[in-house]
Amino acid sequence: MPRLGHLIGIDLGTTYSAVAVMGELGRPEIITNREGENITPSVVLFQSDSTLVGTMAKRSAAMAPLDTVQFVKRAMGDPSWRFETTDGVTFRPEEISALIIKRLKEDAELHLGGPVDQAVITVPAYFDDGARRATKDAGTIAGLTVHRVLNEPTAAALAYGLNTADAGTVLVYDLGGGTFDVTVMRIENREFTTIATNGDRNLGGFDWDNALMQLLNSRFQEQGGPDLLDDDHTEADLREKAENAKRALTTIAKTKVVLSAAGVTKTIEVSREEFEETTSSLLSRTRDLTAIVLEDAGLSWSDVDRVLLAGGSTRMPMVRTMMESFSGKQVERAVNPDEVVALGAAVQAHLVDVDLTGTKSALPAIIIRDVTSQGLGTLARADTHGMENVVIIAPNTRIPAKHTSSFRTVADNQTEIRVSVTQGDDADPSFVKVIGEQILPIPSYPAGAPVDVTFAYDIDQTVFIEVTDLTTNRSLGTFEVHDVSNMDGAEKDLAADKIRALEVS
Ligand SMILES: Nc1ncnc2c1ncn2[C@@H]1O[C@H](COP(=O)(O)OP(=O)(O)OP(=O)(O)O)[C@@H](O)[C@H]1O
Ligand SMILES: [Mg+2]
Structure with missing residues (x-):
């Protein structure tokens, strides 16, 4: 039975979100947002007359830190977390996520030229039941029917494995903005079978940013500056500059950061080597979890045919270096590691769509077998x-x-x-x-x-x-x-009314 609305794949990320849909040629395609970007910052800014989501909101974070919400994915499934705007309106994590989804949905509608009412949303493999339900609820509150919540590494492998008929045993190392997942799977004859998965839902680029913030802040103080973490504005400014410096250090060996507070302005130099040293324990945590997953899968590196890196944080050279020396293998990284999860979600969305409508699939049959991440x-x-x-x-x-x-x-x-x-x-x-x-x-x-x-x-x-x-x-x-x-039915209905009434741009 044909439906009116489109079914999209959403990667609801800690720092960036992306949307994709199956294209006519049987290849998933990223849907650009209204600003023409492939990924949308998962940032919400509340202003008295409007609610901004995306790049504009991210840019304003240092100006209006008290009305800006970032990294809400970390709070999904936390029943006590609330964000209160300076106007005194409170939001639950599901509602903040719903605002992000609402914006993604509207951008997809603009792009596709028709209503979007259904989705597959991805979650870290290590998300527990509460966080998964909260994610589903966020989609519902935003006005979508959420057919599936799909594990992010499975999505990444789906997008990757479509072009690689027999990839064999693949280890997916997914380091995003807020979460880390590592998964071992078999890809054979278009069958995707997860063997073992593990992760840390509180480990991602955000933590690398925090470590660099600490380093920059202590150098600033050594040179006579005030503690930048004492004030919400200077903290938000420091966060933005630290993230930019981190990205710079991906391509260059040394960068400069200009910090300014309470009349003190200093230029602080930081090298990639110093950055790597100050974040080495974070990298080790990903290494340890990778070792655990291999052990849980009953495999050693010689059994692994490919190592796939997903997530924007795998652009950091230290990740590739560590994984190549650890695995003794050349590792592969998606061309756009921050888009591959959304592309995989679009593949799954397409499979659901074919199932629901009985239309002909643009793809040969695919089988996906996943495992539980929690006992x-x-x-x-x-x-x-x-x-x-x-x-x-x-x-x-x-x-x-x-x-x-x-x-x-x-x-x-x-x-x-x-x-x-x-x-x-x-x-x-x-x-x-x-x-x-x-x-x-x-x-x-x-x-x-x-x-x-x-x-x-x-x-x-x-x-x-x-x-x-x-x-x-x-x-x-x-x-x-x-x-x-989680929220109960009545709470979700109220939340849906509240989010519907808010205009996002
Ligand atoms: N060139 C780069 N160098 C270093 N880090 C980068 C670079 N580009 C992006 N990142 C980092 O990648 C992270 C975003 O990656 P991604 O979009 O995959 O994460 P996410 O989907 O938001 O998070 P998660 O999957 O954990 O929920 C951010 O922390 C960002 O700073
Ligand atoms: Mg992600």
């Missing part, structure tokens, strides 16, 4: 020492995944059972996150009635629980985990 379990009473976490679905399990545990009711006429759902793979409850506690209704039976509780991850890695009454062998229903970190 899923439940808290149980351990014999001697309090509670323990029992992992029910281990990390790196193929999704969709389902696993069943059997329980017996403990009291006569018990009408409900309580199941806590945890994320993580440690037996110690203090190292896992309780993502929800679900009360599940059951028919009233004498004590000891058997009940099966099935934990499931769907294809988007959102968590479901199904209860089966073994006395009657009947399913008592499937329940979404009421995730403590």
